[in-house]
Amino acid sequence: MYIVHVASECAPVAKVGGLADVIFGLSWEHAIRGHDVEIIVPKYDCMRYDHVWGMSVSHSDLWVPWFGGAIHCTVWFGFVHGRKVFFIDPHSNDNFFNRKTFYGCHDDVMRYAFFCKAALEFMLKSGKRPDIIHCHDWQTGLLPVLLAEVYQHNGMWGQRVCYTVHNFKHQGIFGRDILDATGLGRPDYYFSPAQLRDDNNAQVLNCMKGGIVYSNFVTTVSPKHAWEARHTPQGHGLGATLNTHQGKFGGVLNGVDYNTWNPELDGFLPCRYGIETLDDKYHNKDALRDRFWLYKSNKPIISYVGRLDDQKGLNLVCHAAHYALSRGAQFVLLGSPSNNAIYNQFAHLRNQLGQSVDCHIELGFNEELSHLIYSGSDMMVVPSVFEPCGLSQLIALRYGTVPIVRSVGGLADTVFDKDHAHADLSMRNGFTFNDLNNQGLESAMNRAISLYYDYPGHFRILMANGMRSDYSWNHPGTHYMNIYDLIRHK
Ligand code: ADP
Numbered sequence: 001m002y003i004v005h006v007a008s009e010c011a012p013v014a015k016v017g018g019l020a021d022v023i024f025g026l027s028w029e030h031a032i033r034g035h036d037v038e039i040i041v042p043k044y045d046c047m048r049y050d051h052v053w054g055m056s057v058s059h060s061d062l063w064v065p066w067f068g069g070a071i072h073c074t075v076w077f078g079f080v081h082g083r084k085v086f087f088i089d090p091h092s093n094d095n096f097f098n099r100k101t102f103y104g105c106h107d108d109v110m111r112y113a114f115f116c117k118a119a120l121e122f123m124l125k126s127g128k129r130p131d132i133i134h135c136h137d138w139q140t141g142l143l144p145v146l147l148a149e150v151y152q153h154n155g156m157w158g159q160r161v162c163y164t165v166h167n168f169k170h171q172g173i174f175g176r177d178i179l180d181a182t183g184l185g186r187p188d189y190y191f192s193p194a195q196l197r198d199d200n201n202a203q204v205l206n207c208m209k210g211g212i213v214y215s216n217f218v219t220t221v222s223p224k225h226a227w228e229a230r231h232t233p234q235g236h237g238l239g240a241t242l243n244t245h246q247g248k249f250g251g252v253l254n255g256v257d258y259n260t261w262n263p264e265l266d267g268f269l270p271c272r273y274g275i276e277t278l279d280d281k282y283h284n285k286d287a288l289r290d291r292f293w294l295y296k297s298n299k300p301i302i303s304y305v306g307r308l309d310d311q312k313g314l315n316l317v318c319h320a321a322h323y324a325l326s327r328g329a330q331f332v333l334l335g336s337p338s339n340n341a342i343y344n345q346f347a348h349l350r351n352q353l354g355q356s357v358d359c360h361i362e363l364g365f366n367e368e369l370s371h372l373i374y375s376g377s378d379m380m381v382v383p384s385v386f387e388p389c390g391l392s393q394l395i396a397l398r399y400g401t402v403p404i405v406r407s408v409g410g411l412a413d414t415v416f417d418k419d420h421a422h423a424d425l426s427m428r429n430g431f432t433f434n435d436l437n438n439q440g441l442e443s444a445m446n447r448a449i450s451l452y453y454d455y456p457g458h459f460r461i462l463m464a465n466g467m468r469s470d471y472s473w474n475h476p477g478t479h480y481m482n483i484y485d486l487i488r489h490k
Helices: 018-032 108-126 142-149 176-182 207-214 223-231 239-244 275-292 314-326 340-353 367-376 392-398 409-414 438-454 456-468 474-488
Strands: 002-006 036-042 053-066 069-080 083-091 132-136 160-165 217-220 249-251 301-308 330-337 359-363 379-382 402-406 431-433
Touching (some): 002 018, 018 036, 018 132, 018 474, 053 108, 069 108, 083 108, 108 142, 108 176, 108 207, 132 142, 132 474, 142 160, 142 176, 160 207, 160 474, 217 223, 217 474, 223 239, 275 367, 301 314, 301 340, 314 359, 314 379, 330 340, 340 359, 367 392, 379 392, 392 409, 392 456, 402 409, 402 438, 438 456
Parallel strands (some): 002 132, 036 083, 160 217, 301 379, 330 359, 379 402, 402 431
Antiparallel strands (some): 053 069
8 A cells, every 4th residue: 555644743853742753653564564655744944864864855846836826845855764754845935844943833824734735736746646645633634625625636536534633732723814825715615614614713714623524534542532532622622523523533542663662672771671681671770860960779760751731731740740759759850841931830840859869850852861761760650631642651661661640541541550440460550540630640659659669579560561561553553554444445
C-alpha cells in the first residue's frame, strides 16, 4: 500500500510533543511491513537538521495557488532515520515556516492552511497518488476538505483520508479569509453546521471539524478517549459532530517506537539495561544525580517529563514536587512551558525548591536529557486533566520507571493500579488516582513511596511487569492497516 502522512511534526527533526513520535513510529512500522510510506512536513528554520540525511531538492518549481496568485515553493527530500520525508519550503514575504518556533504565531491557521494546500499541490504535480493520505490534528484538517472539494476534480479521485486527532483542545478556528486564500470560496456553503461551521460560534469555521466531516475514517489515540470525546466535555465542543459521524470514528492506542525507546539499545544512556540486568538501571540513577547535583542517598527519584500546559494538571505537578520532598523522595522535572505565565509559575517553583539537594527543575525541551530521566527515575507522575493517549507513561513503563497517573484517557487504558485494578496481577504496573486534587495525587504517591521503602521486592515486580508489556507499534500498526483496508475498498 502507498501511504503518505501529512503532519506538522515528525520526531526528532520537528518535535513538540507526542504527535511527532507517532509520525516517526507509525510510518516505520508500516515501512518495515513492506508498504511504501512517505511523510510531508513543513521545512521549519528551527528543525533539527542534524537528523536529516541527504537533504536535497526534490522539486524546485512548485507553484501553490494562494489568494488568486501563487506562492513559489521548493520541496526538499531527506531521510530521517530511514523514513522518507518531504519538506515544503515556501518563498514569500509571509515567511510561514521561518519563525524560529513551530507554533504560537498570530497567523498559525493561515500557515497550516497553506501547508495543506501545498502538500496537495505537490502530490498533484509530482504524480503522487497514494492509496491513503493520513492527516493529523487541526493543522491538516483542511486537507481532506481541499481534496474532496478541489483536488478530486483535478485528478486526485482515488485517494482516501484517515484523520487522527491527537488533541481536541486545539482545533484551528478561522474566518472567510482562509476560504479566499485556499480557493475554497463559497462561504455560504462552508458556514453550514453540517460543514465547517464551529458548533459553539456560528461566526467562525473550524479546521478540525472539517477533518472529521470530510475524512473517510477518523481516529483518536486511545479507546477511552474516543468515548470521552463523544460523551464528556473532553471533545471540546466536537462531541455532537463526532456522534453524527460515529460510524467512521474510533480509538486506536498509540504505540512507542521501541528502537528509539529501549533501555537495552538506548545510546543516550550511560548504562544500558534490560529486565535481566535491572540493577544496571541504578547506574543511570547515579548519572542523573551527578548531572543535577542531587544528593546520593537511598531515596527514590520521582520525575515529570512533558509539555507544561494546563492540560497536564500543572498545579498537581507543582504539588507533586512539594509532596515528594516532604515524603522523603527526590524530584526531577523536565518541562517545556506553553506560555509565559506557565514559564513564570515554574520559574517560581525552581526558585522555591531549586536550592534543595533533592530537587531539580529544568525548563526547556531536551530530547537527550529526557532519556536519562526516564531511565534514572524510580517513578514518574502524570496527573493530567485530560490525556488523549500519553506517551510518557508508556516510555516510563519500558524503562522500568513506575508510573503514577490520573486515570483518564490513554492513561486509564495503559496503567493498572497495584492495589485496585481489576486487571490480573501480572498486568499491574503502576499507581492511579481519579480525583483531580491534591488528596487524589497524594493517595497514589503515598502508596508508591511506601511500597518503594517498605516492600522493595514488590516494587520491583511492578517495574518488571511494566517492562514486559508490549506497547510497541505492532498492534496499532495492524489496527491502522485494517482501517486503511476498510476505507480503500469502500
Ligand atoms: P503530548 O503529546 O500531550 O505532548 P505525550 O505524553 O503524548 O504528550 O508525548 C510527549 C512526548 O514529548 C514524549 O516523547 C516526551 O518525552 C516528549 N517531551 C515533552 N516535553 C519534553 C521536553 N520538555 N523535553 C524532552 N522531551 C519532551
